[in-house]
Amino acid sequence: MAIEASFTVEHTDFPLHAVFEQLTDVTIELDRIVPTGEAVVPYFWISADDTEKLTTDLSADIGIDQVKVIDQLEKQMYIRIDWNLTHESILTAIVNTDITLVSGIGKEQQWTFEVRASEQQDLSDFQMYCQENEIPIELSELHAISALKSDREYDLTDGQRKALVLAYSSGYFDSPRDATQADLAAELGISRQAVSSRLQRGLRRLVASTLITPEESA
Numbered sequence: 240m241a242i243e244a245s246f247t248v249e250h251t252d253f254p255l256h257a258v259f260e261q262l263t264d265v266t267i268e269l270d271r272i273v274p275t276g277e278a279v280v281p282y283f284w285i286s287a288d289d290t291e292k293l294t295t296d297l298s299a300d301i302g303i304d305q306v307k308v309i310d311q312l313e314k315q316m317y318i319r320i321d322w323n324l325t326h327e328s329i330l331t332a333i334v335n336t337d338i339t340l341v342s343g344i345g346k347e348q349q350w351t352f353e354v355r356a357s358e359q360q361d362l363s364d365f366q367m368y369c370q371e372n373e374i375p376i377e378l379s380e381l382h383a384i385s386a387l388k389s390d391r392e393y394d395l396t397d398g399q400r401k402a403l404v405l406a407y408s409s410g411y412f413d414s415p416r417d418a419t420q421a422d423l424a425a426e427l428g429i430s431r432q433a434v435s436s437r438l439q440r441g442l443r444r445l446v447a448s449t450l451i452t453p454e455e456s457a
Contacts, residue, residue, distance in 0.1 A: 399441030
């Protein structure tokens with residue numbers, strides 16, 4: 240059975256830590272990752288109010304061979320990184336084990352990586368690799384991948400689905416929240432009370448469809 244897991248890494252234990260040291264309220268997000276043989280070439284978005292203040296040569300980091308700025312916007316920077324894979328990090332653990340990197344986000348002094356494994360042993364091998372190479376990771380979430388259901392199977396209305404998807408993508412469920420119900424209401428063109436109702440009813444139906452067993456619902 241396929242498994243997904245999330246791991247956290249302190250920003251000082253991953254290349255690009257200079258970004259957190261120079262910028263305030265910064266978020267670094269993996270855009271995509273392209274495996275080429277034994278190499279990994281990821282693309283990242285750096286988001287902050289003061290990206291123009293980033294003066295450090297990121298390629299000076301021991302874990303990086305080269306950094307190229309592809310695009311620079313007012314509050315965002317799009318970069319491509321060629322890694323030095325002789326330096327052990329969570330990336331070398333991914334390259335040298337049979338797991339797939341799904342996402343990576345650096346925020347608030349730590350990174351969160353989501354990985355996918357075809358079976359439990361692959362995930363165990365990844366954790367063992369990190370332990371043997373003194374790569375400090377902390378497991379924060381673990382779950383099996385179940386078959387994807389349609390909205391009809393979850394018994395969601397179209398309005399509930401739209402509200403839930405917008406809430407998730409806008410950061411409403413994050414802590415701290417990046418969006419309020421008023422923000423969602425403005426985006427959807429409905430009242431805040433309607434947003435609250437759709438979220439509450441939609442979440443109730445999702446829980447009932449995914450977590451509650453027939454015995455528990457009786």
